[in-house]
Amino acid sequence: METFGQKIKRLRKAKKMTQSELAESVGVDFTYISKIENGKSLRTPAESTIRKLAMFLETNAEELILLAKKVPQNFQETIVDDKLAVDFLRIFPKLNETQRGIVEKIIEQAEKTS
Secondary structure: OOOHHHHHHHHHHHOOOOHHHHHHHHOOOHHHHHHHHOOOOOOOOOHHHHHHHHHHHOOOHHHHHHHOOOOOHHHHHHHHHOHHHHHHHHHHHHOOHHHHHHHHHHHHHHHHHO
C-alpha cells in the first residue's frame, strides 16, 4: 500500500510541480515536503496542511488525512456525537468477510443516493 509521502510525491509529479512549488502553494518550507515524501518527517502535517495539500494536488482530503494515520476532525465529531458510529467502530473489527461485504454494499448504496 502506498504511504502518505509516496502519494504526495506521486500526485505532485503528476501535476508536474516541484517540491518548492508545492511548498510555496501550501505555505511550508520545501524541505518539509521533501521529508514528507521520503518518510523522514518526525511528525505528520496538521490536518489544515493536509487539506491544503489535497486542494493543490486535487485529491480527496479525507483519504489523505487517513493515509497520514490521522482521524479527520469531522470524523472525530461524528464518533463523539453518534452512539451508532461508536457501536459500529467497536464491532467492525469482529465482522467476518460476508458481513463486511454487506456493509460495503450498504455504503456503496448510500453514496449513490446522497
